[in-house]
Amino acid sequence: MRWFCFASPLRRDAARQRHVAAWALWAVLAAGGISSAHGETGGCAASTPARGLPQPVLCLQRAKIDAGDEAPNALFARAKAQLEAGHLEEAERSLDCADAVIGEDGDARLRYELVRRRGILDFRREWIPQALSRFECAVTLSTALGDRAATARDLSNLGAALRRLGDFRGALRSLTASLDIQRGTGQVSGAVLNNIADVYRELRQTDTAMRYYHDALAFYRGKGEPIEAAHVLETMAEVALDTGDARQASAWLQEALAAYRTGGNRVYELRVHDGLTRVALAQGDIAQAQRWTAGALALADTWKLPLPPALQLQIARTAQLSGRTAAAATRLREALASVPAGDPMRVSLLEQLATAQERAGDAVAANATLRDAHAKAIALADAQHDRQLDWLRVRFESAEQQRTIAALESENRLRRAEFRQRTLLLWFAIAVAVAAMLGFWLLQQRRRQREGLREQARRVRYEEELARYRREADALAEDRSLLQALLDSRDDALCLLDADGQLLAINRAGRLWLGYSDNEALVGQPVSTFVGEAGRAALSSALERMEDSAAQRLEIPAREGAPLIAKLEPWSGGDGLVLLGPLDREQVAAPVIASADAVVDGPVNTFADTDLAAGHVHEAGDDSGESSMRDAFRRTLVELMLASVDAWERATGTGRLEFAEKSRIWRVNIDDGRLRARALERYLSLSKLPRNPRWRDVLRSAYFVLGRGEELPAETRALLQSRVDAVLAYTRRDALV
Structure with a gap:
């Protein structure tokens, strides 16, 4: 039986590079006379499994093997067959039964065979250091038995x-x-x-x-031995394919496939389908690759065989090259779900999945999958490197112990005079160690005491802050109740909306005006739900025009009763908030400017475009200074928005549409079948900036980008923060707050 394993190129190259550090330790091992391949190891025995051995009689009954001198050999043959079929757990149970039947003082040749077969099982499980120890033990036992062939x-x-x-x-x-x-x-x-x-x-x-x-x-x-010859042909085909000779690789694989079919070995036949698919793909013959994958799937379905991960990878590659990217991605995900965490095939499967995701247009998922593949490849290389170092370290320590014991035995008489002195030094070292440990313990106790005091102080401060927050929350709740009572005391209806039409505040008169009772919670709902179906389009269109309008009035069909004759005007506090209310009696007689049946583009018969209509009253002579300040404020807003979008694109590699979707601040619309963030785009140009800009949303956008953490460079973060401070400086002035 041969033993070999193909590692991925990435893992093999990384392990070879990282293994350079272990050669120095190996040189020390070689210089110290560590036993290598000739069985010069120390004690050797077959270790008992951690779970214990079964009862010999019971396990023989389960295996349906008669007790007797030939029982161990029958169990060995049973374990070999199970191992070749890939049933590793069942093979281990058979070997445990053989171990129990042989016993501690059993025949030396049977104990040797048990050690050897346990080593083969560990090798198949990828427990290489354990397998190495058992093989060394087997070399020692076979040498002691004088069996040169073994x-x-x-x-x-x-x-x-x-x-x-x-x-x-x-x-x-x-x-x-x-x-x-x-x-x-x-x-x-x-x-x-x-x-x-x-x-x-x-x-x-x-x-x-x-x-x-x-x-x-x-x-x-x-x-x-055609099966073993077919194994060699498979390996030769791998080498030929690596060197670019796909035609020779195909010929050898076809020969191996014929041998497996003749021998009825379906598992190996599936493995050959993997190689033949690789060859067909290397030759660019996708149709032939599809035939081989179809044959493999039919073979696995007929004989109820699990598909190896390598074959799953080739099936997915074939599907992807055939234009079935979704099917390839599904196949790869199924294969990843069945592959153990430490299997090297996970790296290749993840890399192919990333390619499929990229072709499907999901660049973000493809990048994430590639990062996962890279991390797992590095983890595999690190694990192999750690296994090598652990093995070398154990061998080094074992050799040093053996050499020390040999030196002590040979020089025992010469060192008796030094024994007392070493004992005294040892006791002195122990006393120093105990003193050091005591000092360390006292230091730790003192540190823990200080940590406890600091933690108690933090807890007290936290409780004080929590109490203060509760008091402030109660005060805010009381203020909110007073504010609501103050609003309810007004006879005129008042509704405050945000730029998207969400109801932020409403008084009692406003609820009655919309046709709702006092005890109904309306805050937080879109105002479009309170009007008739025919008036929603007009209301939505009017809200969209409010960013560039001083005021509007419109007739909105109510859900029940007479239509609502309402006016929309910007809130004097700015930020794109809108006041909605009924028209005064003297204004009702004027013609209604917009209705559900007559909605036109642009501002529709707005009120006079003056500061008085927007709720601002200023002293004479201040218009030019305020206009200059507002122009500077608008430029600062545009600069902040441009800096925020630029920082987002540099940090994430995505565009402004993804920025709008991720931040959930700006609405995404569909224009002519394309997704666009029209509201956001208006804030990227001074000429398109709305008359009543939503400056708080611009600040929220900047804060969202600043929240990206370490993704932003320091200079970008500083520039963006400076522009935020500039906007805040304007908003703190009475004319803009």
Whole structure:
């Protein structure tokens, strides 16, 4: 049986670069005489699982195996079949049963076989450090048994584990030792040749790797093992495809597929479909790729087989290249849901999903997916690097302990005179350590006491602030009640609206005017809900014109009863707020300027465009100064809005339409089938700026951009804040507040 795994190029290159730091530690290990591939390890025993071993009788009954001397071998054969079928948990249970049947003092050869098979299981689970320890133990046991063929096989497994950890020199050393033993006995194994080829492939020596692959292929064909020969053909096809020889890769994969079909191995047949799809896509033959993916799906459906993640990736690539981007994205998401978190295939699946999202026009999701793929690739490289360092550190510590023990045993008599002195030094070190720990504990206690006092002070301040906020909230509630009572005391109806027509305040007369009782809560609702269906369009059109109008009057069909003859005028406080109320009696006799059946573009017979109509009364001679100040204020508003939009586009890479949608301050309209933020665009040009600008919304927009945090550069943030301060300086003046 051969052991190999293909890592993604990103993970392999990153691990190779990060592994440079581990070579220094490996040099120390080699200089210290650490045992490598020849089994010169210390104690060796098969570890008991953390969950314990089952009862031998019960587990044999569940496995339907008769108790006797052949029971362990039958369990080993059962575990091998389960492992080849991919049922790792069932294979572990079979090995646990074999461990219980063999016992602690069982036959040495059976204990060796158990250790070896547990190592193979750990290898399949990607628990490489654990598998390495078991393979080293197996080398020691097989050497003690004098079984050179078993030692050569264990050295081959050991080399495969070292290769997975990135120790290619150690892997070649173990595999070469295994090959020398096999050549000495005249029984060369194809697995060793294949593993040596894998190592040379990792070292990017393709010609040497292919030479060993051809030797392994010839061996398996000579031994009449078509399945193992097909495995080698798959690997050779991978190498050929990496070097750009897609035609040769296709020929080898077709040969492997025929061998798997003859042997009835459907799992391996699915894997070959993955390779053949890759080859077809590399040749640009999308139709052929579709045929291979369709065959793979039919095979998996017929035999109820799970689709490997690599095959899912090729199916998605084929669907995407065929123009079915949505189907490709769905396939990739399903594959990601079934792939474990630490599987290297997640990186490739995420990268392909990002490509599908980009083609679908979702650039934001594509960028997020690419970032996720990059983060997972780095995490995989870090995990491999950490495993390598952990393994080397454990080996280093173990070697140092063994060397120390050997030195103490050889120099025991010479060091007896120094033992007492070392004991005294040890006690002194312990006393110093205890004193240091006591001092550290006292320091921590003092620090905790100070933290407790600070926390108590913070709690007191928090409670005081909370009480003050509650008092202020009660005062505000009382003020609001007084304000509402004051408004209700007025005989004339009064309704205050925002620029979008939301009702902000209304008195009793206003509620009665709209046809509602006193106890109905109307604040916060759109005013269009209080009029008839025919009057909503006129009211909406009039509200849109209020930014450029001094006042308007219109007739609005009510929901019930006579039409409402109303006037709209800007609030004297500015910010685009609108006062809605009935016309005075002397004004009712005048012709109504707008109605539900007559709505025209632009201001419709507005009141006189004077400060008096807008609610402003000024002394004579101040008009020119106020006009100049208002012009400066309008320019400052436009500059602030332009700076806010520019900062947003630079920070997020999106446009003003996304800015309007995200901030929820500006309305997005549909014009001729296109989305536009017309209200926002009017604030980007001084010539288009409304007469009654909504300056508070401009400030809210700037604050929304400033809330982006670290996305804004310091100079951009400072510039935007300076423009905000300039607008606030104008709004604090009585003429604009």
